[in-house]
Amino acid sequence: MMTSLLKSLLAAVALCAALGVSAQELKIGYVNGERVLREATPAKAAQAKLEAEFKKRETELNDVGTKLRAAMDKLDKDGPTLPEAERSRRQRDLSDQQRDFDRKRRELLEDLNQRKNEELAAVTERASKVIKQIFEQEKYDLILQEVVFAGPRVDITKKVIDALNAGK
Template identity: 85%
Template sequence: MTKLLKFFAAAAAVSFALGASAQELKIGYVNGERVLREATPAKAAQAKLEAEFKKREGELNDTGNKLRTALEKLEKDGPTLAEAERSRRQRDLGEQQRDFERKRRELVEDLNQRKNEELAAVTERASRVIKQIFEQEKYDLILQEVVFAGPRVDITKKVIDALNAGK
């Protein structure tokens, strides 16, 4: 849903809630980005990803450094090499460069996929916590994406604390 549609949906929900009852309307706001940045499960997921991909990133960096060194050596030695030898080395380095780029793309794709999986799990847990707070504290409306929200309605810390407590 686009942000504009979400805004209109939220506005309609607020209008409906205001019209439905004359009592005090209880609204909450959760900063989803802050939850994903500060909650212990989100930090644990980030640490897990870093540990999972550290070896591959290190190997890729080493390969990149070796390739860069080999390219510099070819540039330095190129004028003194025979044409056939220079062409062979250029071909070999071109193949190594393509292999390096392929491995780098694969790493980025794998990392993004795993990051999405981990964030989805944290987001699902956060949604359950938000629903639990919604029901227990009898909120009429809890929003996640808003233009402005005052501290009186911001329940982000409450959500983060509940996630950190393992609820």
């Protein structure tokens, strides 16, 4: 089965052949999107912003988790000496606390993922604008983002990162 990338490349080559453009005249570029999101200053700033935004909630949740584990360990240790009614009450309380902790952890992860997606979308949009700008200015025929192999001659990832870092 052909991937969409291979189909796109074959279509571009067929179009060039139909227009009489040789492979030597075809200008192709490649951008490593993962590298852009890992190395570009706006991506690093977005990551730092997310860490700062969620650090307090994460710390509080970790503290609650530590206290909950300590309470469970104490119940395991003291359980055999406690009256049945007291032990059952503490188990119910700890079970309720565990459910509340799990709910808060899920909410934190959902909020973090949502914000991460928002920040990544903003960086990706800026990167797309930079790629389009490079495409137009340097008169590329085709710029690809997801490929199996790409040689250094067609890799324009550094140009994109530098342009993003420069705020273009």
